[in-house]
Amino acid sequence: MSHPLAITGSDQSGDPQAQRTARAFLVALHAAIRAVRLYPIENSAVQKAIVELGQAAERVELANGHCRLRRIGDYLFVNETRLRLMLDNYAAVAYVLGLLRDAGLGGLAVVSPTSPRAWVVLIGFLQSPPLGFPEEERREQLLARVEQAGVTCFEFYGPADESEQLETELDGKERARQTYVRSLDVTREVMTSARLGRNAGLKRVKRAVQGIVDAILTDPASLIGLTTLREFDDYTFVHSVNVSILSVALGRRLGLTKPQLLDLGLAALLHDIGKSRVPLELLNKRGALDDGERAVLQTHTWQGVLAIFAMQTGAARPWRAMTTAYEHHMRIDLTGYPTPYRSRRLSLYSKIIAVADGFDAATTIRAYQDVPWTPADVLRGMRDNPRLGLDAVVVKAFINLTGIYPVGTLVILDSFALAMVVAANPDPTILSRPLVRMVTDAQGNRVEDLRVYDLTSCDASGHFEHTIIRTEDPQRYGINIGDYFA
Ligand SMILES: [Fe+2]
Ligand SMILES: [Fe+2]
Incomplete structure (x- = not known):
């Protein structure tokens, strides 16, 4: 069956100019969506973002004669250009992929000059798609909404055939980002379906976990590095992916085999799936929860077991994932929740996931925690606080x-x-001397120094050239961690 959005093999991803124009459009779209989400429409920041989005779309049109945004599998295309995942845009790619999926869209095209109002109508819909309806109906509702508003400058497409998976050559870092984006997309899909009472299958989830395990076995540093970047909006999804990555890396350290890592990665990705059965207002609530609210939130453990039971898994039910969903907050002395009826020993997978979970949650800024601890504080607490x-x-x-x-x-x-840790020391016995990049000089002036310093290096007299005295909160210094991982 031919599809209006079928890729014709003319992937122009290699053209740097096309890449730049495409990226600018996507980043502008993401920025506008976020602005609309955060502020009232009249706000000048929103107005500016919308105008910039219109201009970015025009530039794409000027370059190619048309402007189309398409989702094919886990990739985004602007016209014939597949968006390369760079550090500054993969959050945007993941986010926009998710919005298109939620709206039941395979893509959209700008077919006549746009107005700021038209973009606002479009973004308004993308932000709150009628999730309870099947894909096709969601798309129809979008068409109706757009038509009703008198907006005629967009055309919309259904999803491309998923079997049309693209095999594209990616370099190591981009492969890691693609793995991350794919995992995020799958997690979002599974959890959103569960929230709507629709039962997603496990096949795509397993494929994503396979990607995580492969990446951890071949190039762990690239993927683990991505778990430190926290500019995403969807905390629960990002958290699930991070916990999966950290758990698999940890499982590998502990000597698990590849099939075990696949099982562990899947269990970790689904560990909080029970949160899809907890009201969103509660998940997103700022400030402390009262006892009743906490009790509801804590049901996500056993609700997770039910949610996994409800998935379309065929005969091979992921039993381990059910166990870990149930046990991951139990604590080894069983003082956590849920309270078990009789004494039990937690499974190794639950212990691994609890550690990865605790670390990611404590180092992330989220609703109930305005200032995260530094990663080093968190590790110390995990080690010293029984x-x-x-x-x-x-x-x-x-x-x-x-x-x-x-x-x-x-x-x-x-x-x-000030320095930023960019990798653990290759020698695992030297834990206190990682590899760093300089952020400021001794006087506190920002430096542009691309070199990586190994803190084990010594001066002529045999003394260490640099030693860490303590850690600091990057936010306090207005430092964007991502700048140091390009
Ligand atoms: Fe949890
Ligand atoms: Fe969690």
């Missing part, structure tokens, strides 16, 4: 994996220069 109920051996392996100063930690050196 009340967290984490398994000591697993925590030790985790500290070995990430170093005492995990990737993305801002540190102060003994020279009083």
Whole structure:
């Protein structure tokens, strides 16, 4: 069957100019959507973002004669250009992919000059699609809404045939980002379906986990680095993906086999799926929860078991995922929740996921936590605070994996220069001396220094050239962690 959006093999992703124009359009779209979400329409920031979006679309049209945005599998295309995933845009790609999917869209085209109002109508719909309806109906509702508003400058397409998976050559870093985006997209789909009472299948989830495991076995640093970037809006989805990545990396450290890692990765990706049965107002609530609310939130453990039961899994039910959904907040001394009826020993997978879960949650800014701890503080707490109920051996392996100063930690050196940790030391026995990039000099002036410093290096007299004295909060210094991972 031919499809209006079928790719004709003319992938122009290699053309840098086309890439730039396409990226600018996508980033402008993402910025406008976020602005609309955060502020009232009259706000000048929203107005500016919308105008810039119109201009970016015009530039695409000027370059190619038309402007089409399409979703094919896990990839986004602007006209014939597949968007390369760069560090500054993969959050935007993941987000827009998700919005198009939610709206039941395979893509849209600008067919006549746009107005700011037209973009506002479009974004308004994309932000709150009628999720309870089947894909086709969602699209029809969009058409009706757009027509009703008198907007004629857009044309919409149904989803491209998913079997048309594109095999594209990606370099190592981009492959890691693609794995991340795909996992995020799948998690969003599974959790959204579960929220709507529709039962997603496990096939795509398994494929995404396969990607995570392959990446951890071949190039763990690239994928783990992505878990430190927290500019995403969808906390629960991002968190699930991060926990899956960290769990698989940790499982590998602990010597699990590849099939075990696949099982573990799947269990970790689904560990909070029960949250899809908890009201959104509660999940997004700012500030402290009262006892009743906390009790409802805590049901996500056993609700997770039910949600996994409801999935279309065929005969091979993911039993382990059910166990870990149930046990991941239980703590090894069973003082967590839910309270078990009789004594039990947590499965190793639950212990691993609890550590990855605790680390990611504590280092993330989210509704109930305005200032996150630094990663190093979190690790120290996990090691020294027995009340967290984490398994000591697993925590030790985790500290070995990430170093005492995990990737993305801002540190102060003994020279009083600020530096960013970009990798653990390749020698796992030297945990306190990671690889860093300089952020400021000793006087506090920002430096543009692309070099990576190994903190084990010594000067002529045999003393370490740099030593970490403590960690700092990057936010306090207005430092964007992502700038140091380009
Ligand atoms: Fe949880
Ligand atoms: Fe969690």
